[in-house]
Amino acid sequence: MTSSPQTSAFAHPGGAAHAPKADMDVMRCLVCDIRNRSLCNSMDEEGLAALAHSSRQLLLPPGTTIVEEGEPALAFFNVTRGTVKLFKSLPDGRRQITGFADAGQFLGLSTAQTYSFGAETVDNVRLCRFLRPQLETLLSDYPTFERRLLAAVTDKLAEAQEQMLLLGRKTAREKVATFLLDRMKAFHQTANRRQEAENLASVPMTRVDIADYLGLTIETVSRTISAFRRSLLIASAENHRIRILSVATLLNIASGQKAD
Amino acid sequence: MTSSPQTSAFAHPGGAAHAPKADMDVMRCLVCDIRNRSLCNSMDEEGLAALAHSSRQLLLPPGTTIVEEGEPALAFFNVTRGTVKLFKSLPDGRRQITGFADAGQFLGLSTAQTYSFGAETVDNVRLCRFLRPQLETLLSDYPTFERRLLAAVTDKLAEAQEQMLLLGRKTAREKVATFLLDRMKAFHQTANRRQEAENLASVPMTRVDIADYLGLTIETVSRTISAFRRSLLIASAENHRIRILSVATLLNIASGQKAD
DNA sequence: TTGCAACCTTGATTTAGATCAAGTCTGCCC
DNA sequence: GGGCAGACTTGATCTAAATCAAGGTTGCAA
Numbered sequence: 001m002t003s004s005p006q007t008s009a010f011a012h013p014g015g016a017a018h019a020p021k022a023d024m025d026v027m028r029c030l031v032c033d034i035r036n037r038s039l040c041n042s043m044d045e046e047g048l049a050a051l052a053h054s055s056r057q058l059l060l061p062p063g064t065t066i067v068e069e070g071e072p073a074l075a076f077f078n079v080t081r082g083t084v085k086l087f088k089s090l091p092d093g094r095r096q097i098t099g100f101a102d103a104g105q106f107l108g109l110s111t112a113q114t115y116s117f118g119a120e121t122v123d124n125v126r127l128c129r130f131l132r133p134q135l136e137t138l139l140s141d142y143p144t145f146e147r148r149l150l151a152a153v154t155d156k157l158a159e160a161q162e163q164m165l166l167l168g169r170k171t172a173r174e175k176v177a178t179f180l181l182d183r184m185k186a187f188h189q190t191a192n193r194r195q196e197a198e199n200l201a202s203v204p205m206t207r208v209d210i211a212d213y214l215g216l217t218i219e220t221v222s223r224t225i226s227a228f229r230r231s232l233l234i235a236s237a238e239n240h241r242i243r244i245l246s247v248a249t250l251l252n253i254a255s256g257q258k259a260d
Numbered sequence: 261m262t263s264s265p266q267t268s269a270f271a272h273p274g275g276a277a278h279a280p281k282a283d284m285d286v287m288r289c290l291v292c293d294i295r296n297r298s299l300c301n302s303m304d305e306e307g308l309a310a311l312a313h314s315s316r317q318l319l320l321p322p323g324t325t326i327v328e329e330g331e332p333a334l335a336f337f338n339v340t341r342g343t344v345k346l347f348k349s350l351p352d353g354r355r356q357i358t359g360f361a362d363a364g365q366f367l368g369l370s371t372a373q374t375y376s377f378g379a380e381t382v383d384n385v386r387l388c389r390f391l392r393p394q395l396e397t398l399l400s401d402y403p404t405f406e407r408r409l410l411a412a413v414t415d416k417l418a419e420a421q422e423q424m425l426l427l428g429r430k431t432a433r434e435k436v437a438t439f440l441l442d443r444m445k446a447f448h449q450t451a452n453r454r455q456e457a458e459n460l461a462s463v464p465m466t467r468v469d470i471a472d473y474l475g476l477t478i479e480t481v482s483r484t485i486s487a488f489r490r491s492l493l494i495a496s497a498e499n500h501r502i503r504i505l506s507v508a509t510l511l512n513i514a515s516g517q518k519a520d
Numbered sequence: 521t522t523g524c525a526a527c528c529t530t531g532a533t534t535t536a537g538a539t540c541a542a543g544t545c546t547g548c549c550c
Numbered sequence: 551g552g553g554c555a556g557a558c559t560t561g562a563t564c565t566a567a568a569t570c571a572a573g574g575t576t577g578c579a580a
Binding site: 216 | 536537538539
């Protein structure tokens with residue numbers, strides 16, 4: 001059910017950017033291309049230098065374990081490229097993906113000693129790792145950063161509630177329609193040139209991941225996507241993308257009005 | 261599906277405690293019996309006075325609307341007695357209860373202009389209402405309070421992820437077992453005398469609410485509880501309580517090991 | 521003390537989605 | 551360019567939980 005983890009964010013020193021330490025490091029956050037869509041947009045220039053100083057950048061291939069369920073919660077992460085999946089599992093292996101963190105999203109918060117969830121890269125991922133003590137210093141030193149994090153966690157909670165509505169009360173058809181629209185929104189938010197993103201959804205994850213995210217089986221996901229394609233609501237595009245041909249119809253389906 | 265709201269937390273001035281304003285109000289938080297199990301335990305004596313000053317206490321009967329989906333997010337609440345249900349709905353009336361807030365829990369956070377969820381009392385509820393500007397002042401003036409809120413929201417997010425696992429991947433039997441154990445934990449945390457709470461779960465909500473919380477129908481909830489009762493895993497107790505006769509077995513069931 | 525409304529339980533039947541079972545497609549390594 | 555592995559699709563069948571359909575309980579109000 002889970003693709004086999006190949007490496008870990010901790011046992012992967014080679015993954016860190018091997019740029020000349022001193023000078024480059026002060027600049028990293030200042031020149032970050034997705035800074036404005038992340039937590040880091042709460043920082044002034046001095047704060048950005050502090051962020052760069054408090055974190056290390058990691059480059060990870062697909063299938064890499066970032067966080068392991070039950071392991072000590074040592075770090076906090078900010079995704080700056082690619083997509084990460086977060087999940088929880090039952091002892092017998094059943095798995096629920098609780099969310100996908102795309103560029104600009106954070107992960108790894110925990111008040112417990114250990115992580116209550118796992119996290120793994122979906123594709124090639126770049127992220128900034130903050131060790132806990134350093135994160136806490138940042139929160140204390142930069143109140144605007146802390147306020148921004150509070151807002152970000154509040155948003156994540158609202159997202160989680162939306163996903164509970166999906167998991168508990170939506171049909172397979174409604175779930176898949178919602179998912180495709182969400183992936184379109186995610187692509188809009190991370191794509192650099194807006195034009196090319198028009199009506200495109202980024203779907204770098206496998207059917208297994210989609211099924212584990214929507215509380216379905218891979219067969220049901222596949223059948224439902226095929227049905228949408230047959231109805232000309234969507235079409236395949238290159239690079240793990242899907243083109244949404246009728247946003248309006250999909251919106252209707254996603255919210256329970258059964259238009260086809 | 262929803263019990264008809266009778267009143268609202270805003271159109272209910274009579275619900276506020278009608279104690280002599282000045283003196284009593286400074287004391288309210290200082291003498292609060294569940295303070296230590298809530299956000300407010302982050303405050304020193306001066307902070308408690310500020311809390312009392314920034315909030316109003318409300319007493320609300322069962323079925324009262326506290327927060328309405330889509331309405332302006334004007335206030336933040338701290339439950340100090342009773343149980344509140346939080347939910348989201350689809351246009352056709354399908355509903356998902358995303359959580360129950362018992363005494364000591366907060367509700368009403370939002371970064372948007374409007375609430376993305378509804379909230380309604382389950383039984384007789386006492387809560388403290390903070391208007392937004394006043395909450396923001398508190399967060400700025402009392403960094404320990406803000407840090408405590410961040411931790412509380414982080415915990416809520418972890419809870420939400422656990423609930424997604426339940427909704428997406430657990431069977432009806434596993435869902436109900438998990439629910440009963442959670443209600444036992446909730447009762448332990450809010451009961452004043454620990455002894456009497458031993459193995460008791462507080463279940464003030466109806467079957468409709470339980471079904472909407474677990475993503476099931478009322479019939480399935482009823483049948484599953486009946487089956488547990490027949491297997492002597494649980495027994496009814498007075499006052500909307502259920503006695504858990506075998507915590508260990510229920511724990512096994514809840515986590516997917518199918519012991520009966 | 522009776523009547524009613526809200527809530528809950530139990531049984532019979534149906535069904536959406538799971539499971540079981542073949543294929544097909546894609547890209548990649550030799 | 552042939553073979554193979556991993557990912558995806560499609561069809562046939564099964565089943566857990568939904569739906570449909572009665573009743574039974576409880577507590578309150580007249």
